[in-house]
Amino acid sequence: MEIVIGIIAALIIIGAVCCIKIVPQAEEFVIERLGGYKTTWSQGIHWKVPFIDRIAKKISLKEKVADFAPQAVITKDNVTMQIDTVLFYQILDPVAYTYGIEKPLIAIENLAATTLRNIIGDLELDQTLTSRDIINTKMRSILDEATDPWGIKVNRVELKNILPPREIQNAMEKQMKAEREKREAILIAEGQKESAIRAAEGEKEAAILRAEAKKQAAIREAEGQAEAILKVQEATAKGLQMIKDVGADEGLIKIKSLEAFEKAADGKATKIIIPSEIQGLAGMATSLKEVIKD
Numbered sequence: 001m002e003i004v005i006g007i008i009a010a011l012i013i014i015g016a017v018c019c020i021k022i023v024p025q026a027e028e029f030v031i032e033r034l035g036g037y038k039t040t041w042s043q044g045i046h047w048k049v050p051f052i053d054r055i056a057k058k059i060s061l062k063e064k065v066a067d068f069a070p071q072a073v074i075t076k077d078n079v080t081m082q083i084d085t086v087l088f089y090q091i092l093d094p095v096a097y098t099y100g101i102e103k104p105l106i107a108i109e110n111l112a113a114t115t116l117r118n119i120i121g122d123l124e125l126d127q128t129l130t131s132r133d134i135i136n137t138k139m140r141s142i143l144d145e146a147t148d149p150w151g152i153k154v155n156r157v158e159l160k161n162i163l164p165p166r167e168i169q170n171a172m173e174k175q176m177k178a179e180r181e182k183r184e185a186i187l188i189a190e191g192q193k194e195s196a197i198r199a200a201e202g203e204k205e206a207a208i209l210r211a212e213a214k215k216q217a218a219i220r221e222a223e224g225q226a227e228a229i230l231k232v233q234e235a236t237a238k239g240l241q242m243i244k245d246v247g248a249d250e251g252l253i254k255i256k257s258l259e260a261f262e263k264a265a266d267g268k269a270t271k272i273i274i275p276s277e278i279q280g281l282a283g284m285a286t287s288l289k290e291v292i293k294d
Contacts, residue, residue, distance in 0.1 A: 020047050021041070021045070021046050026060065028041060028094045029046070029058055030055070030056045030057040030095060031053055031054070032053070056098060059094035059097060061090065061091060062090070063090045064089055064091075066089065067160070068087065070083060070161065071117070073116060075120055075124055076121060076123055076124045079125045079165070081128070083162050087154065089108065092152070096149065100149055100151055101149075104150050115142050116135075119138050136157050136158055140155075140156060
């Protein structure tokens with residue numbers, strides 16, 4: 001009898017221990033009593049009534065990632081492409097998540113697919129390829145509003161890949177190559193233009209400098225000639241002044257002039273034109289020499 005009592009006591013202790021539950025951090029347990037919602041356990045130690053209470057669902061409150069398979073969508077200009085999306089969501093209300101909808105993740109995937117088709121259907125191909133941020137924002141807003149009754153918060157939606165048909169990709173690659181070649185040709189032409197402009201500016205500056213140098217040389221030469229003429233005039237004026245100062249008469253001046261002509265000829269001139277006044281003076285000088293001899 002004592003053994004049976006001991007076994008029963010042990011079973012009671014084991015059952016009591018098994019009814020003690022520890023809820024980890026960032027998790028919550030939805031508890032049902034006799035098939036109906038009873039309470040939600042948060043982090044800590046809890047005890048449930050055996051055979052009456054049960055854990056209906058264990059909910060993780062961490063942010064989750066859902067990577068959906070590529071979806072075939074058609075743009076406004078009738079181009080079919082494959083787009084796959086990545087969704088980041090978090091459960092905020094465990095009770096609504098448990099009782100709000102059956103298989104909520106599948107529901108989110110289908111909702112994301114239909115929302116994506118609706119958005120892309122209003123955009124053309126070029127807009128689709130360049131409007132990722134707009135598409136992401138619209139999808140997040142629509143999905144977040146639709147999943148509120150399910151206790152789910154959609155934090156972020158990203159378009160992972162956008163894959164147009166192969167012929168469209170080839171055409172886009174050719175277009176990009178042509179655009180790159182165009183930019184290269186423009187850069188080369190601009191470089192040649194800049195080089196020609198700089199060469200012309202250099203030649204212009206060189207011509208200006210050469211002209212300025214010639215101008216300065218001409219000015220210096222003219223100044224030198226003017227200075228030489230001035231010196232000659234000054235020397236002539238001084239000579240005349242000296243003649244005037246010594247009181248030389250007209251005869252002496254004529255004789256000095258004759259001597260000057262003699263020195264100018266220096267035996268090299270073949271013909272010298274002598275003024276008539278000096279010729280008369282020369283004849284007179286010859287006569288005087290002959291009278292003296294006689």
